[in-house]
Amino acid sequence: MIIYGTALLATCHLLGIFLGDLLGHALGVKTNVGGVGIAMLLLIVARLYMQQRQILPKLTELGVEYWGALYIPVVVAMAAQQDMVAALRGGPVALLAAAITVLVCAGVISAINRSERGEHEPVPAPLLHDNPLLTEAE
Structure with a gap:
């Protein structure tokens, strides 16, 4: 059944x-524009559709989750195929976009970390009188 999750991903x-x-052709460029991203969105939509209809067996869902966990390495591997030298020769826009992206990501991660910090533990109120159980045991 896990293989069905892989088949769903392949489709x-x-x-x-x-x-x-098609999107690349429509935009006038001779390359794939967002194919992997579109594929992952289709996978998410298909999984949600099948879950709502209760036609997604648990083992198939595990196969889909497995490939979902591999999404970032797949995107990194596909991005490694891009011609970075040509992008850098195209001007400083690529460097500027990379720097801005790193700064925005660092800011968002910092904001998330600050928002997740728990409140300080409240200090317990002092006891007004001694606990009678403790005084008897002494």
Whole structure:
């Protein structure tokens, strides 16, 4: 059954690549535009649709979760295929975009970390009288 999750991912991936190629052609560039992102969105939509209809077996869901966990490494591997030298020759826009992205990510992570800090533990109120159980035991 886990293989069905992989088959669902493969179907979404092929559709995403096809739609990414169509989008690239429509924009006038000869490359895939967002195919992997489209594929992952299709996978999310398909999974939610199947869960709402209760036609997604648990083992198939595990296969989908497995590939969902691998999403970031797949995107990093696909980004490594891009021609960074050509991007850098295109001007300082690529460097500026990278620097801004790093700064925004650092700011968002910092904000999330600050918002998740728990409140300080309240100091327990002092006892007004001694506990009778403690005084008897002495």
